[in-house]
Amino acid sequence: MSTVLITGATGRVGRHVVTGLLAAGVAVRALVRTPDRANLPADVELVVGDLYDPSAVRQASVGADAAFLLWPSFSADGAAKAAQWVRRQRAGVGSGAPGERRRPAAVSEGGAVVDPRAGHRGGRRTRAAGRAASATYWASLVDTPEPVTTTVTTLTGRPALTFADWSAEHADLFRVPSTQELADRYVAAFRAGRFDAALALTAPDLVRVAPLEGTELVGREAILDNARRLNAHLEYVGVELLGPFVRNDQFAVRFTFDERHLVTGARSTTTKLSLYTVSQGRITHEQVFYHSPPPG
Template sequence: MTTILVTGATGRVGRHVVAGLRAAGVTVRALVRTPDQAGFPADVELAKGDIYDPAAVRRASDGADAAFLLWPSFSSAGAEAVVGELPRRVVHLSSLNASSGGVWGEIEQLLRAAGKDATYVRPGGFAVNAQSWADEFRTGDVVRVPSPEAGRSLIHERDIAAVAVLSLLDDHHIGRTYELTGPEVLSQAEQIQTIARAIGKPMRVEALSAAEARQAMLDQGADPTLADSAVTYWASLVDHPEPVTTTVPRLTGRPALTFAQWAEEHAPDFR
């Protein structure tokens, strides 16, 4: 039976990848730091280890036919050794911005240099990142964001996982790059109001200045360079919203999930 290694298995996308692979009837092996806290069904093999440890990745990859790779750092330091230990067949969770460089582009280059039979799944913004507003929803009636009119085509984490799973199960996808988005552009203000409707609570939106937004990210431990680029990026989306691709429906044969559907599913997180 086919065995597929899933890194980042306990994360927001990884759990759906595990579920999709189990539903397809393959053996799933999850690389996890704390197996007793993973919370997976008994038929999921648990490989204890850290993605940053090449020896742990080597052990987890032993006998695996393919791997789902999520590199969780904003630096590619140490990634070359890890990539070398993965199975030949890899589906990499990259980013829509990978062609512009950065860590995601660097990991893609490492996979190519290592001769991996790779598929590059490049999602745009994750809908699930809207959970960063959850405290404001729960404790008040206003959400403060930078560039409220920034237009984003956020993608449901289940759609990312669906494309990753079908890519892992069919070698037809080797060498392909898939750019994924949600089916529509919504401003950040519209996203907030969509969540408000899902939980039945009126909410107001207030704009954070660029300086306030940057400081808020720094207070949460963000790298200063990342904070600067994020604030600049959000501002750029006011006049130049993110694109919408049709990759999800083309590959899965069903419509991409909307942000409203995501909000309904995650409504308890905001109450």
């Protein structure tokens, strides 16, 4: 199993990197300053040290197969040195420094404004000075935007999207979808076997009325629990959908489930029609009508 060293593992970005690597079966080692507050998964190996301390970085890198060097400062100053310290112990280095995503074995320099260590090691005066310098830096970006690197083009062979392009491409994700759009997405998610994506289109307090089951359930969790209980003895082989049939704030979908009984191996189908009600771009209510109910 390969081992990846991560710096900044306790931060917003680093935690996602840790989760992703663990899920991929990679051994994770994290360089942390305060292990007591790290709150990382138990199987993460913690190495205590500061990113600005060469011996700590070198020690953390020993035996690592790769490093995700996430640079915690606005400025890339110092990142090149740290990358070198890591590189001496091993070959591949990626960087999370601004504008330097996943650049192997290289970190470019950015405009230095504040020593990031001041906020962590200094007293009140240095922290205040650090904040003022940060504000000055942000203000300066109005007239002098940060330079755009060519890293994305180098790595992917195509230029990075501008924020304007990205916004235009993703605008739909940020507006409330119509009933038709939501219904289409819901059905497409089911057809792709993405039940998680379908569920994400429902309101957390979704109400499900399924008369044959004799229940009115409130909340996704309660609905999922009930489904797990009812279907514990069944394995779904496939599902066919007809629809969606949309009218105003409601849509209907017919589902035909092909299922196999886990004990007897018998195949059966369950057909149901669900009538969904939509509010504020989420499914808030599902009423179920069974044609052939699930086998008991």
